[in-house]
Amino acid sequence: MKILLVYFSHSGNNKLLSEELCRRLTCDVCAIAEKKRRTILTIILDMMLKRTPSIEPLRYRPSDYQHIVFVAPIWGSKVANPMAALIGREKASIAHYSFISLCGHGSPGQSESICRQLEDLSGQPPKRECELRISELMPEEKKDDVRAISGYRVTEKDLHFFDAKITDFCGAILADS
Ligand SMILES: Cc1cc2nc3c(=O)[nH]c(=O)nc-3n(C[C@H](O)[C@H](O)[C@H](O)COP(=O)(O)O)c2cc1C
Numbered sequence: 001m002k003i004l005l006v007y008f009s010h011s012g013n014n015k016l017l018s019e020e021l022c023r024r025l026t027c028d029v030c031a032i033a034e035k036k037r038r039t040i041l042t043i044i045l046d047m048m049l050k051r052t053p054s055i056e057p058l059r060y061r062p063s064d065y066q067h068i069v070f071v072a073p074i075w076g077s078k079v080a081n082p083m084a085a086l087i088g089r090e091k092a093s094i095a096h097y098s099f100i101s102l103c104g105h106g107s108p109g110q111s112e113s114i115c116r117q118l119e120d121l122s123g124q125p126p127k128r129e130c131e132l133r134i135s136e137l138m139p140e141e142k143k144d145d146v147r148a149i150s151g152y153r154v155t156e157k158d159l160h161f162f163d164a165k166i167t168d169f170c171g172a173i174l175a176d177s
Contacts, residue, residue, distance in 0.1 A: 001176065003027035004060055007071035008083045010038055013102040013154040017132070017166075018071045020159050021100070024170040025069065030059040032072075032082050047076040052085050063093035067127070067173060074103040074131070077110055079117055087121040096176075098128035100169055104149045105135040127176065130169045132162045 005027050009015035015031070022029050035054040036042070046053065062068050072083035079087070079099070087094070099118055103110075111131055119125045134152050135143050142148045159166070 001066045002064065003067045003069060003173065004062060004065040005029045005069040005071060006032065006058065006062070006083075006086065008032040008073070008080055008086070009071075010043070010073060010080070011153065013134075013152075014071050014073055016154055016156070016159065017100070017102045020166065021069060021071065021170065024166070025173065027069070028060055028065070032056075032058070032086050034082055038082075043075055043080075046081050047078075051081070052088075053082050055082055055085050055089075058086070058090075061093065062090050063095075066095050067176065068094055068097040069173065070097060070099045072099075072101055074101050074106070074110065074114065077107060077113060079114060079121075084117070084121055087118065091122045094122055094124075096124075096127050097122065098130075098169070098173055099126045100128070100130040100132070102132045102134065102154055104133065105144070105146060106131055106133045128169055128172050130165060132165060137161060 003025050005018055005022055007014055007018040033056040070083060072080045111129060115125060115129050134149050137158055
């Protein structure tokens with residue numbers, strides 16, 4: 001099965017995760033590039049105004065692949081909007097897909113709401129959805145500290161903490177091939 005990994009990352013966490021996934025899935029990979037420079041302010045304004053960003057064309061054609069792995073942060077309990085824009089734009093070219101995110105604290109029900117959003121965007125549910133929560137890496141006193149969690153930069157060592165979930169996610173995708 002030909003797999004394409006498409007990622008968006010603003011501060012590097014989901015880029016690091018994508019590199020690890022690529023090693024495990026041995027797949028093609030491309031990043032979503034935005035036409036305008038993104039800042040924390042534009043993240044917040046986009047969330048408030050429900051704006052859709054302009055994104056550059058992808059390096060590979062999703063229709064050439066049997067499975068697309070989407071990797072992106074979660075902002076305001078939604079898939080980061082550059083990724084949402086891409087999925088909406090490419091929906092007719094997506095055979096099957098999965099979604100994984102290195103995200104923050106995650107509110108109760110976030111996973112279900114992300115699955116619903118993905119289905120609305122693409123017209124089909126994801127084969128797999130997985131959230132790796134940074135809050136789980138934090139010491140007890142910082143587990144609810146949204147600022148500390150959102151500002152946290154994940155390291156290679158941190159990824160080992162999520163090894164079982166990453167193995168499970170990749171194993172399920174490879175088992176379908
Ligand atoms: C404005 C903003 C809103 C966020 N909202 C959420 C959220 O609703 N749920 C969540 O789990 N994480 C949330 N996060 C945390 C990010 O998903 C997390 O920091 C992610 O690892 C960033 O990925 P990146 O480094 O690849 O850009 C938010 C972060 C920012 C900056």
